[in-house]
Amino acid sequence: MIAPAVSADTTAADQVNVANNQGDTTVTYVGDKTTDQTVVDPNPSDKGSTPEDGKNTTDNNGKQVKGLSLTAVPSFNFGQANKLAATTVATAKGATDLTNATAGMKEAAAAAENSGKSSIFVNDTRGGNTGFKVFAAGSSLYDAAGNQLNVSALHLTVNDGVANGNQGVITGSKGVDVYHATNLTTNTSAAGTDTAQDTKDVLSGGTQANDMFGKVAGYGNLIATGNDKSTGDTATGAVSADLTLKTANALDGQAYNGKITYTLQDATLTAN
Numbered sequence: 410m411i412a413p414a415v416s417a418d419t420t421a422a423d424q425v426n427v428a429n430n431q432g433d434t435t436v437t438y439v440g441d442k443t444t445d446q447t448v449v450d451p452n453p454s455d456k457g458s459t460p461e462d463g464k465n466t467t468d469n470n471g472k473q474v475k476g477l478s479l480t481a482v483p484s485f486n487f488g489q490a491n492k493l494a495a496t497t498v499a500t501a502k503g504a505t506d507l508t509n510a511t512a513g514m515k516e517a518a519a520a521a522e523n524s525g526k527s528s529i530f531v532n533d534t535r536g537g538n539t540g541f542k543v544f545a546a547g548s549s550l551y552d553a554a555g556n557q558l559n560v561s562a563l564h565l566t567v568n569d570g571v572a573n574g575n576q577g578v579i580t581g582s583k584g585v586d587v588y589h590a591t592n593l594t595t596n597t598s599a600a601g602t603d604t605a606q607d608t609k610d611v612l613s614g615g616t617q618a619n620d621m622f623g624k625v626a627g628y629g630n631l632i633a634t635g636n637d638k639s640t641g642d643t644a645t646g647a648v649s650a651d652l653t654l655k656t657a658n659a660l661d662g663q664a665y666n667g668k669i670t671y672t673l674q675d676a677t678l679t680a681n
Contacts, residue, residue, distance in 0.1 A: 477541060479673040480514060480642070481505050481530040485650040496653070503527030503648035513642035520571045522646040529567065529633060529645045531579065531673060536640065540676035543579075543633040546590040548623030549610045550665035557611045558665045561655040563588035567633050568646025577639030581646060582632050587669065589622045590630045594672050626672045634676065 483503025505528055507518060513532065518525030529543060545565060550558040567581025591606040606628045609615025633645050 476533065476535040477673060477675065478532045479529070479543070479671055480532050481507060481510070481528070482669075482671055483527045483529065483648045487650075487652050499652045501650050501652070503650070505530070511642070514644075517573060517642040517644040520573070521644040522568055522571070525644050527647045527649070528570070529579070529648060529671070530642065531635060531639070531644075532642050533577075533635070533640050538637040540637045540639055541635040542594075542631055542674055542676050543635075544590075544594045544629035544672040544674070545585075545587040545632045545669055546623040546625075546629035546672075547588045547669045548667040549589070549612075549617075549620050550667040551611075551617055552665050555611070555617050557617070559612060559655045560588055561653040562586045562651070563669075564651040564653075565632050565648060566650075567648050570643060570645045573639075573641060573643055575638050575640050577636060577641065577643050579633050579635045579639060579643050579645045581648075582634075584651075585630050585632050587623075587630050587632065591622070591628055592630060594627055594629055595674060623668050623670050626670055629670065629672055637676075 483505040485501040485503060487499040487501045503526075505526055507514065507525065510518065510530075511532075514525075514530050517530060518528070521528050531541060531543070533541060547563040550560060552558075564584045564586050566583045566585075569581050570579040572578040589610075591608075593605055606621065606625060608619070608621040610620045610622060611617055635643060
C-alpha cells in the first residue's frame, strides 16, 4: 500500500487521503500540499498518461495506508536571470512552510538541521517497525504562454535527519535526478504487469494539457528512507535542488511553473 499525504492541520484520524504531496515551480519550485480524496490504482491501463479531471493533478493516485503521512515538503526558488547557459546549474535551498505545524512536527523541527526550514516531514503512527520510503518526480516547466523550459536535470539532495526519541531517523539520498522520473515505486497488481509511466511533454511532440510527468503519485526516484524505528514525527536534514538546462534559454523574467510529486510508502514494498 502507498501511504497518504495530509495537510499539517488535518486532525481526523480516519480521513481517507492519498500519497500526493506536490511542490509548484516557476524557476521557483514553490511548495503546495495537496490532499486528494480519490483512491485509485496508480498503474491502470493508461499508465498515468491521461488526466481524469482535466486538471492534471488527481489522476492515478496511490492507495492509502492509514497512519503514514507526508506532512510537509520544501519549495525551491531558483530566482530569475536574463539568460542561462546550456551547462548552467542553478542551485536553490529548500523552503518548508511550517505555519500549521503540529506539536510533534515542531519538536522534530527543533532538532533538525536549519530548524527544519528546508526539511521533509513524515508522521508515522502505525505502531510497527516497518519504516518508509519517500520518492519524488519533477514535472516539466511551462510559462503562462505554454512555452516549455528545456531542462536537462533536476537533482535533489536530502541530508540525513536527526534521530528522534524513538531512535527513528530518515536517511537522505544525494544528487538524485527526479526530473521526468517515470519509475513505478512499487508493484500494485497481482499479475505484476505494472510498467513505467508513459507520457509526452511539448518538446517531445505532446501537449501541455496531457503532459503528466511529475504529476502522478506512485512514480519517482528514491530520495529518503526512514528506518524501522521512525515512528511519530521525523524530519530529514536540509533539502536542496540543482536545476540544469539542456540549451541556452532567454528567461527574460518569465515565470516557469511545474510540480514535484512526492510518494510516501511502506518500506517493505518493492519496485517493479
